[in-house]
Amino acid sequence: MLRALEIRDMLIIDRLDLEFQPGLNVLTGETGAGKSILLDSLGFVLGWRGRAALVRSGAEQGEVVAEFQLPEGHPAYAVLEEAGLPASEELILRRVNTADGRKTGWVNDRRVSGEVLRQLSDTLVELHGQHDDKGLLDPKGHRAILDSYAGTDAAREAVRGAWRDLQAARKTRDKAIEALEAVRAEEEFLRHAVAELSKLAPEAGEEEVLDKRRRDMQAAEKIRDDIAQASNALGYDGAEGAMASALRWLEGAADKADGRLDAPIAALARAMAELDDAARGVADCLDALEFNPAELEDTEERLFALRGLARKHQVQPDDLAGLAETLAARLEALDAGEARIGDLDRAVTEAEAAFDTAATALTEARRAAAGRLDRVVAAELAPLKMERAVFRTEITEAPAGPEGRDAVAFTVATNPGAPSGPLNRIASGGELSRFLLALKVCLSEEQGGGVTMIFDEIDRGVGGATADAVGRRLKALAEGGQVLVVTHSPQVAALGGHHWRVAKRVEEGMTLSEVVPLATAEREAEIARMLSGDTVTAEARAAARALLAG
Numbered sequence: 444m445l446r447a448l449e450i451r452d453m454l455i456i457d458r459l460d461l462e463f464q465p466g467l468n469v470l471t472g473e474t475g476a477g478k479s480i481l482l483d484s485l486g487f488v489l490g491w492r493g494r495a496a497l498v499r500s501g502a503e504q505g506e507v508v509a510e511f512q513l514p515e516g517h518p519a520y521a522v523l524e525e526a527g528l529p530a531s532e533e534l535i536l537r538r539v540n541t542a543d544g545r546k547t548g549w550v551n552d553r554r555v556s557g558e559v560l561r562q563l564s565d566t567l568v569e570l571h572g573q574h575d576d577k578g579l580l581d582p583k584g585h586r587a588i589l590d591s592y593a594g595t596d597a598a599r600e601a602v603r604g605a606w607r608d609l610q611a612a613r614k615t616r617d618k619a620i621e622a623l624e625a626v627r628a629e630e631e632f633l634r635h636a637v638a639e640l641s642k643l644a645p646e647a648g649e650e651e652v653l654d655k656r657r658r659d660m661q662a663a664e665k666i667r668d669d670i671a672q673a674s675n676a677l678g679y680d681g682a683e684g685a686m687a688s689a690l691r692w693l694e695g696a697a698d699k700a701d702g703r704l705d706a707p708i709a710a711l712a713r714a715m716a717e718l719d720d721a722a723r724g725v726a727d728c729l730d731a732l733e734f735n736p737a738e739l740e741d742t743e744e745r746l747f748a749l750r751g752l753a754r755k756h757q758v759q760p761d762d763l764a765g766l767a768e769t770l771a772a773r774l775e776a777l778d779a780g781e782a783r784i785g786d787l788d789r790a791v792t793e794a795e796a797a798f799d800t801a802a803t804a805l806t807e808a809r810r811a812a813a814g815r816l817d818r819v820v821a822a823e824l825a826p827l828k829m830e831r832a833v834f835r836t837e838i839t840e841a842p843a844g845p846e847g848r849d850a851v852a853f854t855v856a857t858n859p860g861a862p863s864g865p866l867n868r869i870a871s872g873g874e875l876s877r878f879l880l881a882l883k884v885c886l887s888e889e890q891g892g893g894v895t896m897i898f899d900e901i902d903r904g905v906g907g908a909t910a911d912a913v914g915r916r917l918k919a920l921a922e923g924g925q926v927l928v929v930t931h932s933p934q935v936a937a938l939g940g941h942h943w944r945v946a947k948r949v950e951e952g953m954t955l956s957e958v959v960p961l962a963t964a965e966r967e968a969e970i971a972r973m974l975s976g977d978t979v980t981a982e983a984r985a986a987a988r989a990l991l992a993g
Contacts, residue, residue: 444463444465444511444512444895444924444925445463445485445509445510445511445567445568445895445925445927446462446463446510446511446512447460447461447462447463447508447509447510448460448461448463448481448484448485448507448508448509448510449461449506449507449508449509450481450484450505450506450507451505451506451507452498452499452502452504452505452506453480453483453484453487453497453498453499453505453506453507453540454480454483454484454497454499454505454956455480455499455947455954455955455956456480456484456499456955456956456957457499457955459956459957459958461481461943461958463925463927463941464925464940464941465921465924465925465940466921466922466924466925466926466940466941467917467918467921467926467928467938467939467940467941468925468926468927468928468939468940468941468942468943469927469928469930469935469936469938469939469941469942469943470927470928470929470930470943470944470945470958471929471930471931471936471942471943471944471945471969471973472944472945472946473946473947474931478929478945479899479929480956481929481945481958482570482897482899482929483497484497484507485507485509485568485897486570487507487538487540488507488508488509488536488537488538488548488560489509489536489560489561489563489564489567489568490538490548490557490558490559490560490561490563490564491561491564496544497540498540498541498542500953501953502542503541503542504539504540504541504542505539505540506537506538506539506540507537507538508535508536508537509535509536509537510533510534510535510536511533511534511535511536511567511895512532512533512534513530513531513532513533513534514532514893517566517893518566518893519534519563519566519567522559522562522563522566523550523551523563526550526555526559526562528550528551528553528555528559529551529553530551531551534550534551534563534567535549535550535551535552536548536549536550536560536563537549537550538560548560550563566893566894567894567895568894568895568896568897569883569894569895569896569897570897570899571879571880571883571896571897571898571899571901580866580879582852582853582865585836585851585852585853586809586846586849586850586851588851588853588886589809589812589813589816589836589851590809591886592812592816592885592886593808593809593811593812594812595805595808595809595812598801598804598805598808599805599846599847601801601804601805602798602801602802602805602845602846602847603845603846604801605794605797605798605800605801605802606798606843606844606845607845608794608797608798609791609794609795609797609798611794612787612790612791612793612794613791613794615787615790616784616787616788616790616791619780619783619784619787620784622780623777623780623781623784626773626777626780627777630774630777633770633773633774633777634774636756636770637767637770637771637774639752640752640763640766640767640770640771641767641771643748643749643752643763644767645749645752645760645763645764645767646764647761647764647765648761649749649760649761650746650749650750650753650760650761651761653742653745653746653749654746656742657739657742657743657746660738660739660742661739667729670725670728670729673725674722674725674726674729677718677721677722677725678722682718683715683718683719683722686711686714686715686718687715689711690708690711690712690715693707693708693711694708749763798843802843802847802848805847805849806838806847806848806849809838809847809849809851810838813836813837813838813851814836816836816885816886817834817835817836819885820834820881820882820885821833821834823880823881823882823884823885823916824877824878824881826912826915826916827877827880827881827905827909827912827913827916828877828905828908828909828912829857829874829877829878829881831857831858831859832855832856832857832858832874832878833855833856833859833863834853834854834855834878834881834882835853835854835855835856835863836851836852836853836854837851837852837853837854837863838850838851839852852865853865853866853882854866855874855878857874866878866879876898876900876901876902876903876905876913877901877905877909877913879901880898880901880913880916880917880920881916883896883920884916884919884920887920887924893924894924895924895925895926895927896920896921896924896925896926896927897926897927897928897929898917898926898927898928898929898930899929900929900930900931901913901917901928901930902914902928902930902931902932902934902935903931905932906932906934907934910932910933910934910935911934913932913934913935914932914934914935914936914937914938915938917935917938918938918939918940921940931973932973933970933973933974933986933987933990934990936966936969936970936973937966937970937987937990937991937993938993941960942960942961942966942969943958943959943960943961944958944959944961944965944969945957945958946958946959963991966987966991967984967987967988967991968984968987970987970990970991971983971984971986971987974986974987
């Protein structure tokens with residue numbers, strides 16, 4: 444609820460302090476007195492886009508402060524939390540406009556952007572009138588208005604969930620198709636490469652083993668002949684045989700040498716033992732160097748095949764085994780791809796069916812609510828002297844999305860047989876005001892309070908009993924909430940719970956606007972003026988008293 448509005452140096456207002464109340468607040472005054480300036484100033488502090496030049500002539504800057512009282516659970520709390528702003532029951536908005544056009548805003552003494560002010564304004568104030576392009580006259584918001592009236596929160600959440608699942612299923616399928624198409628483009632290469640790698644069957648670390656074996660065999664080929672000759676020289680036909688003969692000869696002569704051959708015989712025995720060790724070592728070496736020439740050829744052939752295939756695929760030889768597994772998996776995916784795409788297609792079909800079911804249920808709920816809304820609006824139009832007019836909530840098919848597949852538009856036909864069309868194109872000024880009022884009265888019963896509703900000359904073009912009906916509906920709408928009405932209708936003004944008069948005065952050659960709260964006697968005079976004009980007659984005062992008496 445709007446509690447207070449302070450205006451400094453805005454247009455023709457030098458200083459103004461207003462304290463508003465719950466219920467129906469009416470502002471009256473002659474044309475041009477400055478009533479619209481109040482709305483311009485309120486719109487300025489709420490971040491609305493309006494007049495470019497608002498600062499009063501001669502002033503350095505203009506300033507507007509608006510104080511709101513927030514009940515528990517008010518949607519403004521969510522906006523404050525999102526913006527990281529302090530929140531309490533008291534919400535103070537302040538905005539300054541300098542003479543050079545710079546605008547600065549604050550919320551609870553924290554500097555904010557105009558966008559934050561506009562987000563808050565959507566939760567705080569509704570402006571209704573002939574030039575309202577943000578509220579009921581904006582077709583973009585009609586679906587949300589109908590949903591609020593119908594109470595479709597659960598149905599809409601079901602649709603949003605089904606839409607998310609559908610989008611996810613489609614995305615998964617599309618990615619699988621894309622991947623399958625990419626694999627298909629290299630199918631011939633894959634099949635050839637997998638066959639080639641499967642035939643070779645490379646193993647990790649194999650290249651190093653083969654290279655070492657090849658070098659060993661190549662080295663053995665070069666030294667084996669020398670080692671074999673050395674083995675022969677050490678054998679019985681060589682050193683071993685000669686030493687054995689020498690030892691045998693010396694042992695035969697030892698008995699006659701008086702011990703002089705003992706030492707040479709012992710040394711020769713030791714040498715025979717060492718020679719035997721050497722011969723065995725050389726023989727072992729020969730055995731180790733023994734290989735089949737065909738093995739060298741096979742080893743070289745496989746080693747060259749591994750290295751050649753690695754160069755072909757631009758990988759290291761040790762990575763061929765992993766490459767073989769990767770390419771085989773891609774080929775397997777290609778072969779299994781069609782079946783997987785079929786499964787994903789079925790998942791998309793199931794998701795589409797789930798979305799269709801949820802969207803159909805939401806459409807039915809909207810259509811049922813549209814019928815109820817049309818009936819209650821028609822009932823409201825009759826007392827407003829528009830019983831022949833037809834209000835209709837049209838629901839047409841729209842592209843599917845997270846909010847379903849319905850487009851909603853409020854249309855009217857002002858006379859029987861006349862074509863229906865959008866509210867702001869078909870209805871005249873007075874008719875439009877009454878349509879908006881009837882619709883808002885019906886919607887407010889479902890939407891509850893918490894928002895300050897402002898009606899800017901919504902009674903334009905009506906008078907007499909119709910104006911009285913307009914006033915009574917505004918009064919009913921204000922019960923339990925707050926409504927501000929700028930009006931030229933004495934019937935409407937008389938039904939207000941709180942009354943302000945907007946007037947102009949000239950001070951030191953400068954025209955200024957002032958707003959004065961009216962007591963009962965003053966209200967009578969103001970309503971009499973509205974009835975009779977500049978000259979207030981006794982009859983006008985009597986009529987004013989009758990209107991105030993109800």
